Amino acid sequence: MAASRSTDAMDTTPQNDPQAHNISMSSSTISLPAPHPSPSPASPQRVQVRDLSHIQSLASSRPGSSLSSRAGSRRDLNVQYEISSMPIEHIIEMVAGLLTKITSTNDMQHEHLHRQMPPPDSSASISPQTSSVLAFHGKNVPSITILSYLNRINKYCPTSYEVFLSLLVYFDRMTEKVNSGPIQSLREQNQSKSQEQLHNEDGPRMEDSKKAETAQTVTPPASGDLNTAEQRGAIPGTPHSRYQESPPASSSSAQDHDLNLSHFFVVDSFNIHRLVIAGVTCASKFFSDIFYTNSRYAKVGGLPLPELNHLELQFLLLNDFRLSVPVEELEAYGTMLVEFYAREVVDAEKNTNMETETN
Structure with missing residues (x-):
């Protein structure tokens, strides 16, 4: 499967839509936070979240909880935050906030991760899975923000x-599917290097012990070797007078093959917009009775x-065509999203207070 590279420009203005915004979009390590594990047999406490201001008030009224601290109390694991009653614009804002945080963090490693990016003409030498991953990678970072992009999709579709x-669920699944193989290879490489390092450290120790034994039983050189030893500048009657072959060159000349980090699936600013529109295209057809044509999704x-069309297929391949999400898993991600947003609000308030005190 050949790798598909992104086009240089993305026009985000739907045709024949007088209300469309004229937004130009030039196209082009953190993974998604894991939601809480499955709740214990005890019925979890359900909190119906109304809107973003409700989350802010909950975070302010529950200091030390999972809403205001990354290490919440143990009882918070039995709290579920139900977001189905929230305005969809508020849910989009939370999703955009999380994805923005992830991409901005991973962008710091972009040069390191993609310095081994294969050229377009080398697509025959990469695996189909890597080809699917690279299909989403653009040449440039789009100028439209993730929040504006999601709001745009929600407005026209x-x-x-x-x-x-x-x-969020799909991106996690893709990360696990794609990165499990390279991570296992990386672990094996680290184990191999550790064993080799231990072996190299044991070698000099054995040589030192042999030299110590030789120093205890000094043997005078044979007459035939005396001249040779003197010519070498060695002192007769010492262990150095013995003729010693020069140590052989290290036979371990095999070069370590660095893991190609471009084969990892990492959500960053170079692929997030394509991942989003492909994911929305797939998920809308699965979750909703009303969806639109690919032509409209493409224009938006x-x-x-x-x-x-190509990205939709690659998205399905990277998810093993498994779009079903159990209700419990979706609720867990909703709870994780509320907790993330609440912590961001608390952190922002702390930073504001610190700046105020400094000034």
Whole structure:
């Protein structure tokens, strides 16, 4: 499967839409936080979240909880935050905030991760899975923010909140599927290097013990070797007078093959917009009874129709065509999203207070 590289420009203005925004979009390590594990047999406490201001008030009224601290109390693991009643715009804002945090963190490692990016003409030498991953990688970072992009999609292709929340689930699944192999290879390489290092450390110790034994029993050189030893500048009657072959050159000349980090699936600013529009296209058809044509999704997303069709297929392949999300898993991601947003609000308030005190 050949790798598909992104086009240089993405037009995010739907045709024949007088209300469309004229937004130009030039196209181009952190993974998603794991949601809480499955709740214990005891019925979890359900908190119906109304809107973002409700989350802020909950975070302020519960100091030390999982809403205001990364290490919440143990009882917080039995609290579930139900977001189905929230305005979808507020859910989009939380999803955008999390994805923005992830991409900005991973962007710091972009040069290191993608310095081994294979050229377009080398697509025959990469695996189909790597080809699917590289299909989402653009040449440049789009100028439109993730929040604006999600709001744009919701405006011209409105759908249910499950579609936007499921993006987090799909990205996690893709990360696990793609990165499990390279991570295992990396672990094996580290183990091999550790064993080799231990072996190299044991070698000099054995040589030192042999030299110590030789120093205890000094043997005078044979007459035939005396001249040779003197010519070498060695002192007769010492262990150095013995003729010693020069140590052989290290036979371990095999070069270590560095793991190609470009084969990892990492959500960053170079692929997030394509991942989002492809994910929304797939999820809308699965979760919602009302969805749109790929032509409309392509216009709203600023991509040519053939490219979106290709990305949709790659998205399905990287998810093993498994779009179903159990209700419990979706609820767990909703709880994780509320907790993330609450912590961000608390952190922002702390930073504001610190700046105020400093000034």
